[in-house]
Amino acid sequence: MDAAPPAAVGICGLWKRFGQQVAVAGVDLEIPAGSFFGLVGPNGAGKTTTLSMATGLLRPDHGTVLVHGADVWRDPVAVKAGIGILPEGLRMFERLSGRELLQYGGRLRGLPAAEVDRRADELLRVLGLDGAGGRLVADYSTGMRKKVGLAAALLHNPRVLFLDEPFEGVDPVSAQTVRGVLKRYAASGGTVVLSSHVMELVEQLCDRVAVMNAGRVVARGPLDEVRGGRSLHEAFLDLVGARDDGAGASLGWLGARPGDAR
Template sequence: MAVGGVDLIVPKGSFAGLVGPNGAGKTTTLSMITGLLRPDGGLIEINGHNVWTDPVSVKAHIGVLPEGLRLFERLSGRELLLYSGRLRGIPLEETGRRADELLRVMDLLESQDKLVIDYSTGMRKKIGLAAALLHNPGVLFLDEPFEGVDPVSANTLIDVLRRFTESGSTVIFSSHVMDLVERLCDWVSVMSRGHIVAQGPLAEVRGERTLNEAFLDLVGARGSGDEGLSWLGSSGDPR
Protein backbone atom coordinates (compact mmCIF):
# COMPACT_ATOMS: atom_id res chain seq x y z
CA MET A 1 0.00 0.00 0.00
CA ALA A 2 1.35 3.45 -0.93
CA VAL A 3 1.08 6.12 1.73
CA GLY A 4 1.27 9.87 1.35
CA GLY A 5 1.10 12.89 3.63
CA VAL A 6 1.22 10.75 6.78
CA ASP A 7 1.57 12.98 9.84
CA LEU A 8 1.86 10.47 12.65
CA ILE A 9 2.50 11.92 16.11
CA VAL A 10 2.66 9.82 19.27
CA PRO A 11 3.33 11.37 22.70
CA LYS A 12 6.09 9.84 24.80
CA GLY A 13 4.80 7.30 27.29
CA SER A 14 1.65 6.54 25.32
CA PHE A 15 0.06 3.19 24.63
CA ALA A 16 -0.83 4.09 21.05
CA GLY A 17 -2.87 2.25 18.46
CA LEU A 18 -2.48 2.69 14.71
CA VAL A 19 -5.75 1.39 13.30
CA GLY A 20 -7.13 0.97 9.83
CA PRO A 21 -8.71 -1.51 7.43
CA ASN A 22 -6.59 -4.16 5.74
CA GLY A 23 -4.51 -2.44 3.08
CA ALA A 24 -4.73 1.02 4.68
CA GLY A 25 -0.93 1.36 4.86
CA LYS A 26 -0.24 0.52 8.51
CA THR A 27 2.57 -1.95 7.88
CA THR A 28 4.15 0.31 5.26
CA THR A 29 4.09 3.23 7.69
CA LEU A 30 5.62 1.24 10.55
CA SER A 31 8.27 -0.16 8.19
CA MET A 32 9.31 3.37 7.23
CA ILE A 33 9.32 4.59 10.83
CA THR A 34 11.53 1.73 11.98
CA GLY A 35 14.02 2.02 9.13
CA LEU A 36 12.97 -1.10 7.24
CA LEU A 37 11.60 0.73 4.20
CA ARG A 38 13.01 3.99 2.86
CA PRO A 39 10.38 6.67 2.10
CA ASP A 40 10.57 8.91 -0.96
CA GLY A 41 10.44 12.02 1.21
CA GLY A 42 9.46 13.48 4.55
CA LEU A 43 10.93 13.50 8.04
CA ILE A 44 10.85 10.69 10.59
CA GLU A 45 12.11 11.31 14.11
CA ILE A 46 12.04 9.16 17.23
CA ASN A 47 12.93 10.94 20.48
CA GLY A 48 14.63 13.65 18.47
CA HIS A 49 16.75 11.30 16.35
CA ASN A 50 16.31 11.16 12.58
CA VAL A 51 15.60 7.60 11.49
CA TRP A 52 17.48 7.86 8.22
CA THR A 53 20.40 10.18 9.03
CA ASP A 54 21.09 8.70 12.47
CA PRO A 55 19.96 5.06 12.15
CA VAL A 56 22.39 3.61 14.70
CA SER A 57 21.12 5.87 17.50
CA VAL A 58 17.50 5.22 16.56
CA LYS A 59 17.80 1.45 16.38
CA ALA A 60 19.57 1.38 19.75
CA HIS A 61 16.46 2.91 21.33
CA ILE A 62 13.64 1.03 19.59
CA GLY A 63 12.29 -2.49 19.67
CA VAL A 64 10.36 -3.99 16.76
CA LEU A 65 7.99 -6.93 16.49
CA PRO A 66 7.10 -6.98 12.78
CA GLU A 67 4.22 -8.67 11.03
CA GLY A 68 5.23 -11.98 9.46
CA LEU A 69 7.77 -12.47 12.24
CA ARG A 70 11.07 -13.98 11.06
CA LEU A 71 13.20 -15.60 13.75
CA PHE A 72 16.33 -17.76 13.86
CA GLU A 73 14.30 -20.94 14.01
CA ARG A 74 17.17 -23.38 14.56
CA LEU A 75 18.02 -21.71 17.85
CA SER A 76 16.26 -22.51 21.09
CA GLY A 77 14.24 -19.75 22.73
CA ARG A 78 17.00 -19.06 25.23
CA GLU A 79 19.72 -19.13 22.55
CA LEU A 80 17.72 -16.63 20.52
CA LEU A 81 17.66 -14.18 23.43
CA LEU A 82 21.37 -14.66 24.17
CA TYR A 83 22.20 -14.10 20.50
CA SER A 84 20.01 -10.99 20.36
CA GLY A 85 21.76 -9.62 23.44
CA ARG A 86 25.20 -10.15 21.93
CA LEU A 87 24.10 -8.40 18.73
CA ARG A 88 23.04 -5.46 20.88
CA GLY A 89 26.38 -5.38 22.67
CA ILE A 90 24.95 -6.35 26.07
CA PRO A 91 27.48 -8.21 28.27
CA LEU A 92 26.81 -11.95 28.32
CA GLU A 93 26.15 -12.14 32.06
CA GLU A 94 23.61 -9.30 31.90
CA THR A 95 22.03 -10.81 28.80
CA GLY A 96 21.59 -14.09 30.65
CA ARG A 97 19.98 -12.36 33.62
CA ARG A 98 17.53 -10.46 31.42
CA ALA A 99 16.78 -13.57 29.37
CA ASP A 100 15.92 -15.50 32.55
CA GLU A 101 13.50 -12.78 33.65
CA LEU A 102 11.87 -12.44 30.24
CA LEU A 103 11.45 -16.20 29.83
CA ARG A 104 9.80 -16.36 33.24
CA VAL A 105 7.46 -13.42 32.62
CA MET A 106 6.53 -14.76 29.17
CA ASP A 107 5.80 -18.19 30.64
CA LEU A 108 8.44 -19.78 28.39
CA LEU A 109 10.79 -21.30 30.99
CA GLU A 110 9.65 -24.84 30.24
CA SER A 111 10.16 -24.23 26.51
CA GLN A 112 13.43 -22.28 26.68
CA ASP A 113 15.50 -25.20 25.30
CA LYS A 114 12.99 -26.05 22.59
CA LEU A 115 13.80 -24.95 19.02
CA VAL A 116 11.88 -21.88 17.90
CA ILE A 117 10.75 -23.72 14.77
CA ASP A 118 8.66 -25.93 17.07
CA TYR A 119 7.02 -22.97 18.87
CA SER A 120 3.32 -22.26 18.43
CA THR A 121 2.19 -18.88 17.06
CA GLY A 122 1.61 -17.52 20.55
CA MET A 123 5.00 -18.73 21.76
CA ARG A 124 6.72 -17.18 18.73
CA LYS A 125 5.05 -13.84 19.43
CA LYS A 126 6.15 -14.03 23.07
CA ILE A 127 9.79 -14.89 22.31
CA GLY A 128 9.79 -12.22 19.58
CA LEU A 129 8.54 -9.64 22.07
CA ALA A 130 11.14 -10.80 24.59
CA ALA A 131 13.88 -10.25 22.00
CA ALA A 132 12.48 -6.79 21.19
CA LEU A 133 12.50 -5.85 24.90
CA LEU A 134 15.89 -7.33 25.79
CA HIS A 135 17.85 -4.08 25.30
CA ASN A 136 15.24 -2.01 27.18
CA PRO A 137 14.09 0.22 24.29
CA GLY A 138 12.36 3.55 24.83
CA VAL A 139 9.85 2.90 22.04
CA LEU A 140 8.35 -0.42 21.01
CA PHE A 141 6.74 -0.95 17.59
CA LEU A 142 4.39 -3.90 17.13
CA ASP A 143 2.65 -4.84 13.89
CA GLU A 144 -0.51 -6.87 14.57
CA PRO A 145 1.04 -8.43 17.70
CA PHE A 146 -2.11 -10.33 18.69
CA GLU A 147 -2.86 -11.84 15.28
CA GLY A 148 -3.33 -15.59 15.67
CA VAL A 149 -2.47 -15.52 19.38
CA ASP A 150 -4.50 -17.57 21.86
CA PRO A 151 -6.20 -15.73 24.79
CA VAL A 152 -3.71 -16.95 27.39
CA SER A 153 -0.67 -15.78 25.40
CA ALA A 154 -2.45 -12.53 24.51
CA ASN A 155 -3.07 -11.84 28.19
CA THR A 156 0.63 -12.36 28.93
CA LEU A 157 1.62 -9.96 26.13
CA ILE A 158 -0.84 -7.34 27.39
CA ASP A 159 0.46 -7.55 30.96
CA VAL A 160 4.06 -7.06 29.79
CA LEU A 161 3.16 -4.15 27.52
CA ARG A 162 1.21 -2.41 30.28
CA ARG A 163 4.17 -2.70 32.63
CA PHE A 164 6.37 -1.30 29.88
CA THR A 165 4.25 1.83 29.33
CA GLU A 166 3.71 2.35 33.06
CA SER A 167 7.48 2.79 33.34
CA GLY A 168 7.28 5.77 30.94
CA SER A 169 8.17 3.97 27.71
CA THR A 170 6.06 4.09 24.55
CA VAL A 171 4.20 1.35 22.69
CA ILE A 172 2.89 1.82 19.15
CA PHE A 173 0.98 -1.10 17.69
CA SER A 174 -1.06 -1.57 14.56
CA SER A 175 -4.36 -3.40 14.57
CA HIS A 176 -7.72 -3.63 12.88
CA VAL A 177 -9.39 -5.00 16.04
CA MET A 178 -11.12 -1.98 17.52
CA ASP A 179 -12.23 -3.63 20.77
CA LEU A 180 -8.62 -4.47 21.62
CA VAL A 181 -7.39 -0.95 20.84
CA GLU A 182 -10.21 0.58 22.87
CA ARG A 183 -9.32 -1.60 25.85
CA LEU A 184 -5.56 -0.96 25.76
CA CYS A 185 -4.80 2.41 24.24
CA ASP A 186 -4.85 5.99 25.48
CA TRP A 187 -3.86 7.41 22.07
CA VAL A 188 -5.09 6.38 18.65
CA SER A 189 -4.33 7.23 15.01
CA VAL A 190 -6.83 6.16 12.36
CA MET A 191 -5.48 5.39 8.90
CA SER A 192 -7.42 5.00 5.67
CA ARG A 193 -6.14 4.67 2.09
CA GLY A 194 -2.63 5.76 2.96
CA HIS A 195 -3.57 8.80 5.07
CA ILE A 196 -4.10 9.60 8.74
CA VAL A 197 -7.75 10.68 8.95
CA ALA A 198 -7.98 11.19 12.73
CA GLN A 199 -5.51 11.26 15.60
CA GLY A 200 -5.42 12.10 19.28
CA PRO A 201 -6.41 10.85 22.74
CA LEU A 202 -8.72 7.85 22.51
CA ALA A 203 -11.61 9.65 24.20
CA GLU A 204 -11.32 12.57 21.76
CA VAL A 205 -11.25 10.43 18.62
CA ARG A 206 -14.05 8.21 19.88
CA GLY A 207 -16.32 10.96 21.16
CA GLU A 208 -19.69 9.66 22.35
CA ARG A 209 -19.43 6.58 20.14
CA THR A 210 -17.59 3.33 20.51
CA LEU A 211 -14.23 3.31 18.77
CA ASN A 212 -15.60 0.84 16.24
CA GLU A 213 -18.47 3.19 15.35
CA ALA A 214 -16.08 6.14 15.07
CA PHE A 215 -13.74 4.05 12.94
CA LEU A 216 -16.49 3.02 10.51
CA ASP A 217 -17.55 6.65 10.12
CA LEU A 218 -13.98 7.84 9.57
CA VAL A 219 -13.00 5.25 6.97
CA GLY A 220 -16.29 5.43 5.08
CA ALA A 221 -17.68 1.95 5.71
CA ARG A 222 -19.58 0.31 2.88
CA GLY A 223 -23.24 -0.55 2.96
CA SER A 224 -24.69 -3.48 4.83
CA GLY A 225 -24.45 -5.84 1.86
CA ASP A 226 -28.22 -6.33 1.61
CA GLU A 227 -28.03 -5.88 -2.16
CA GLY A 228 -27.24 -8.99 -4.19
CA LEU A 229 -26.64 -12.54 -2.97
CA SER A 230 -30.36 -13.20 -3.24
CA TRP A 231 -29.53 -16.84 -3.96
CA LEU A 232 -27.57 -17.31 -0.74
CA GLY A 233 -29.37 -19.61 1.69
CA SER A 234 -32.13 -20.27 -0.81
CA SER A 235 -33.70 -23.72 -0.84
CA GLY A 236 -34.40 -23.42 -4.55
CA ASP A 237 -32.66 -24.98 -7.53
CA PRO A 238 -28.87 -24.91 -6.85
CA ARG A 239 -28.04 -24.43 -10.52
Protein backbone atom coordinates in the same frame (compact mmCIF):
# COMPACT_ATOMS: atom_id res chain seq x y z
CA MET B 1 11.35 29.09 29.50
CA ASP B 2 12.79 25.64 28.81
CA ALA B 3 11.97 24.09 25.47
CA ALA B 4 9.55 21.18 25.56
CA PRO B 5 11.26 17.81 25.21
CA PRO B 6 11.00 16.19 21.77
CA ALA B 7 8.18 13.79 21.10
CA ALA B 8 9.08 10.13 21.29
CA VAL B 9 8.25 9.78 17.59
CA GLY B 10 7.76 12.59 15.10
CA ILE B 11 6.61 11.68 11.58
CA CYS B 12 6.46 14.48 9.01
CA GLY B 13 5.30 14.34 5.39
CA LEU B 14 5.85 10.62 4.93
CA TRP B 15 5.20 9.27 1.42
CA LYS B 16 5.69 5.85 -0.15
CA ARG B 17 4.73 4.63 -3.59
CA PHE B 18 5.03 1.12 -5.03
CA GLY B 19 4.86 1.52 -8.78
CA GLN B 20 1.60 3.34 -9.49
CA GLN B 21 0.17 2.50 -6.08
CA VAL B 22 0.48 5.17 -3.38
CA ALA B 23 0.72 3.30 -0.08
CA VAL B 24 1.34 6.25 2.24
CA ALA B 25 0.37 9.78 1.22
CA GLY B 26 1.77 12.53 3.42
CA VAL B 27 1.41 11.10 6.92
CA ASP B 28 2.11 13.44 9.84
CA LEU B 29 2.06 12.10 13.41
CA GLU B 30 3.48 13.20 16.74
CA ILE B 31 3.59 10.53 19.41
CA PRO B 32 4.26 11.83 22.94
CA ALA B 33 6.84 10.10 25.08
CA GLY B 34 5.26 7.68 27.55
CA SER B 35 2.08 7.24 25.53
CA PHE B 36 0.40 4.02 24.42
CA PHE B 37 -0.40 4.88 20.80
CA GLY B 38 -2.71 2.84 18.58
CA LEU B 39 -2.59 2.94 14.78
CA VAL B 40 -5.73 1.49 13.23
CA GLY B 41 -7.14 1.20 9.73
CA PRO B 42 -8.58 -1.27 7.21
CA ASN B 43 -6.40 -3.64 5.22
CA GLY B 44 -4.32 -1.68 2.74
CA ALA B 45 -4.60 1.58 4.71
CA GLY B 46 -0.80 1.92 4.96
CA LYS B 47 -0.26 1.03 8.62
CA THR B 48 2.47 -1.56 8.12
CA THR B 49 4.21 0.58 5.49
CA THR B 50 4.17 3.54 7.87
CA LEU B 51 5.62 1.50 10.74
CA SER B 52 8.25 -0.02 8.44
CA MET B 53 9.42 3.46 7.44
CA ALA B 54 9.27 4.71 11.04
CA THR B 55 11.59 1.93 12.18
CA GLY B 56 14.11 2.08 9.34
CA LEU B 57 13.01 -1.14 7.66
CA LEU B 58 11.74 0.65 4.53
CA ARG B 59 13.08 3.87 3.04
CA PRO B 60 10.42 6.54 2.39
CA ASP B 61 10.17 8.40 -0.90
CA HIS B 62 9.73 11.66 1.01
CA GLY B 63 9.44 12.76 4.60
CA THR B 64 11.29 12.39 7.87
CA VAL B 65 10.98 10.33 11.03
CA LEU B 66 12.55 11.40 14.31
CA VAL B 67 12.78 9.09 17.33
CA HIS B 68 13.62 11.09 20.44
CA GLY B 69 15.09 13.74 18.18
CA ALA B 70 17.31 11.42 16.11
CA ASP B 71 16.63 10.99 12.39
CA VAL B 72 15.85 7.36 11.51
CA TRP B 73 17.69 7.55 8.20
CA ARG B 74 20.52 9.95 9.05
CA ASP B 75 21.41 8.38 12.39
CA PRO B 76 20.14 4.79 12.13
CA VAL B 77 22.54 3.29 14.66
CA ALA B 78 21.44 5.64 17.44
CA VAL B 79 17.77 5.18 16.60
CA LYS B 80 17.84 1.40 16.38
CA ALA B 81 19.72 1.15 19.67
CA GLY B 82 16.75 2.75 21.40
CA ILE B 83 13.81 1.00 19.76
CA GLY B 84 12.31 -2.47 19.89
CA ILE B 85 10.40 -3.89 16.92
CA LEU B 86 7.90 -6.71 16.55
CA PRO B 87 7.06 -6.59 12.82
CA GLU B 88 4.24 -8.42 11.11
CA GLY B 89 5.40 -11.71 9.59
CA LEU B 90 8.47 -11.80 11.82
CA ARG B 91 11.18 -14.14 10.55
CA MET B 92 13.44 -15.80 13.09
CA PHE B 93 16.43 -18.11 13.23
CA GLU B 94 14.51 -21.36 13.13
CA ARG B 95 17.36 -23.59 14.31
CA LEU B 96 17.97 -21.66 17.52
CA SER B 97 16.08 -22.34 20.70
CA GLY B 98 13.99 -19.55 22.19
CA ARG B 99 16.64 -18.89 24.84
CA GLU B 100 19.45 -18.94 22.27
CA LEU B 101 17.54 -16.46 20.13
CA LEU B 102 17.35 -14.03 23.04
CA GLN B 103 20.98 -14.60 23.97
CA TYR B 104 22.06 -13.91 20.41
CA GLY B 105 20.01 -10.70 20.21
CA GLY B 106 21.25 -9.45 23.57
CA ARG B 107 24.91 -10.04 22.78
CA LEU B 108 24.44 -8.47 19.35
CA ARG B 109 23.33 -5.31 21.17
CA GLY B 110 26.39 -5.35 23.38
CA LEU B 111 24.81 -6.45 26.66
CA PRO B 112 27.01 -8.46 29.06
CA ALA B 113 26.41 -12.21 28.83
CA ALA B 114 25.32 -12.53 32.47
CA GLU B 115 22.81 -9.69 32.09
CA VAL B 116 21.45 -11.18 28.86
CA ASP B 117 20.91 -14.52 30.58
CA ARG B 118 19.18 -12.88 33.54
CA ARG B 119 16.84 -10.83 31.36
CA ALA B 120 16.15 -13.72 28.98
CA ASP B 121 15.20 -16.06 31.82
CA GLU B 122 12.91 -13.44 33.35
CA LEU B 123 11.19 -12.61 30.05
CA LEU B 124 10.66 -16.28 29.22
CA ARG B 125 9.14 -16.86 32.64
CA VAL B 126 6.86 -13.82 32.58
CA LEU B 127 5.67 -14.61 29.05
CA GLY B 128 4.96 -18.25 29.91
CA LEU B 129 7.78 -19.63 27.77
CA ASP B 130 10.12 -20.87 30.48
CA GLY B 131 9.22 -24.46 29.70
CA ALA B 132 9.84 -23.89 25.99
CA GLY B 133 13.08 -21.93 26.20
CA GLY B 134 15.13 -24.94 25.20
CA ARG B 135 12.95 -25.86 22.21
CA LEU B 136 13.76 -24.83 18.65
CA VAL B 137 11.88 -21.82 17.35
CA ALA B 138 10.95 -23.99 14.35
CA ASP B 139 8.69 -25.95 16.71
CA TYR B 140 6.96 -22.89 18.17
CA SER B 141 3.31 -22.10 17.50
CA THR B 142 2.31 -18.72 16.07
CA GLY B 143 1.48 -17.42 19.53
CA MET B 144 4.78 -18.61 20.96
CA ARG B 145 6.66 -16.91 18.12
CA LYS B 146 4.85 -13.66 18.89
CA LYS B 147 5.80 -13.91 22.53
CA VAL B 148 9.46 -14.72 21.96
CA GLY B 149 9.55 -11.94 19.35
CA LEU B 150 8.19 -9.54 21.97
CA ALA B 151 10.81 -10.79 24.43
CA ALA B 152 13.54 -10.08 21.86
CA ALA B 153 12.13 -6.59 21.27
CA LEU B 154 12.12 -5.84 25.02
CA LEU B 155 15.42 -7.45 26.00
CA HIS B 156 17.54 -4.30 25.63
CA ASN B 157 14.95 -2.12 27.43
CA PRO B 158 14.14 0.18 24.49
CA ARG B 159 12.69 3.66 24.87
CA VAL B 160 10.11 3.05 22.12
CA LEU B 161 8.43 -0.23 21.21
CA PHE B 162 6.86 -0.69 17.76
CA LEU B 163 4.38 -3.56 17.45
CA ASP B 164 2.62 -4.56 14.22
CA GLU B 165 -0.40 -6.80 14.92
CA PRO B 166 1.19 -8.28 18.07
CA PHE B 167 -1.93 -10.25 19.07
CA GLU B 168 -2.61 -11.92 15.74
CA GLY B 169 -2.68 -15.68 16.25
CA VAL B 170 -2.25 -15.36 20.03
CA ASP B 171 -4.66 -17.29 22.26
CA PRO B 172 -6.66 -15.39 24.93
CA VAL B 173 -4.50 -16.56 27.84
CA SER B 174 -1.28 -15.53 26.12
CA ALA B 175 -2.88 -12.27 24.97
CA GLN B 176 -3.69 -11.42 28.58
CA THR B 177 -0.06 -12.06 29.54
CA VAL B 178 1.21 -9.87 26.70
CA ARG B 179 -1.19 -7.08 27.67
CA GLY B 180 0.14 -7.16 31.21
CA VAL B 181 3.75 -6.90 30.02
CA LEU B 182 2.96 -4.01 27.69
CA LYS B 183 1.03 -2.12 30.38
CA ARG B 184 3.95 -2.50 32.77
CA TYR B 185 6.37 -1.28 30.11
CA ALA B 186 4.23 1.78 29.35
CA ALA B 187 3.70 2.52 33.07
CA SER B 188 7.48 2.62 33.52
CA GLY B 189 7.79 5.43 30.95
CA GLY B 190 8.25 3.50 27.72
CA THR B 191 6.39 4.49 24.57
CA VAL B 192 4.34 1.88 22.70
CA VAL B 193 3.25 2.28 19.08
CA LEU B 194 0.82 -0.50 18.24
CA SER B 195 -0.92 -1.38 14.99
CA SER B 196 -3.99 -3.60 15.30
CA HIS B 197 -7.26 -4.51 13.61
CA VAL B 198 -8.88 -5.28 16.97
CA MET B 199 -10.66 -2.12 18.08
CA GLU B 200 -11.61 -3.49 21.49
CA LEU B 201 -7.95 -4.22 22.20
CA VAL B 202 -6.88 -0.72 21.18
CA GLU B 203 -9.58 0.76 23.43
CA GLN B 204 -8.34 -1.31 26.38
CA LEU B 205 -4.67 -0.44 25.94
CA CYS B 206 -4.21 2.86 24.14
CA ASP B 207 -4.54 6.42 25.40
CA ARG B 208 -4.00 7.97 21.95
CA VAL B 209 -4.98 6.74 18.52
CA ALA B 210 -4.67 7.54 14.81
CA VAL B 211 -7.00 6.19 12.13
CA MET B 212 -5.57 5.61 8.65
CA ASN B 213 -7.45 5.10 5.42
CA ALA B 214 -6.10 4.94 1.86
CA GLY B 215 -2.63 5.99 2.97
CA ARG B 216 -3.72 9.05 4.94
CA VAL B 217 -4.45 9.84 8.58
CA VAL B 218 -8.14 10.72 8.83
CA ALA B 219 -8.26 11.22 12.60
CA ARG B 220 -5.77 11.45 15.45
CA GLY B 221 -5.63 12.45 19.08
CA PRO B 222 -6.59 11.21 22.54
CA LEU B 223 -8.74 8.08 22.42
CA ASP B 224 -11.86 9.73 23.88
CA GLU B 225 -11.58 12.63 21.44
CA VAL B 226 -11.37 10.33 18.41
CA ARG B 227 -14.25 8.17 19.67
CA GLY B 228 -16.49 11.18 20.20
CA GLY B 229 -18.84 9.40 22.61
CA ARG B 230 -19.04 6.23 20.52
CA SER B 231 -17.14 2.98 20.67
CA LEU B 232 -13.88 3.07 18.73
CA HIS B 233 -15.35 0.45 16.40
CA GLU B 234 -18.29 2.72 15.53
CA ALA B 235 -16.07 5.76 15.13
CA PHE B 236 -13.69 3.78 12.92
CA LEU B 237 -16.48 2.67 10.57
CA ASP B 238 -17.70 6.24 10.23
CA LEU B 239 -14.20 7.64 9.66
CA VAL B 240 -13.28 5.19 6.90
CA GLY B 241 -16.69 5.48 5.23
CA ALA B 242 -17.78 1.88 5.81
CA ARG B 243 -21.46 1.42 5.06
CA ASP B 244 -23.84 -1.49 4.50
CA ASP B 245 -23.50 -2.03 0.75
CA GLY B 246 -26.60 -4.16 0.45
CA ALA B 247 -24.61 -7.33 -0.23
CA GLY B 248 -27.02 -9.33 1.93
CA ALA B 249 -29.96 -8.35 -0.29
CA SER B 250 -28.09 -9.38 -3.44
CA LEU B 251 -27.18 -12.84 -2.11
CA GLY B 252 -30.66 -14.22 -1.71
CA TRP B 253 -29.55 -17.57 -3.16
CA LEU B 254 -26.92 -18.10 -0.46
CA GLY B 255 -27.91 -20.98 1.77
CA ALA B 256 -31.00 -21.84 -0.30
CA ARG B 257 -31.49 -25.52 -1.17
CA PRO B 258 -33.54 -27.18 -3.92
CA GLY B 259 -37.12 -27.65 -2.74
CA ASP B 260 -36.94 -24.84 -0.17
CA ALA B 261 -40.21 -22.91 0.06
CA ARG B 262 -40.11 -19.54 -1.63
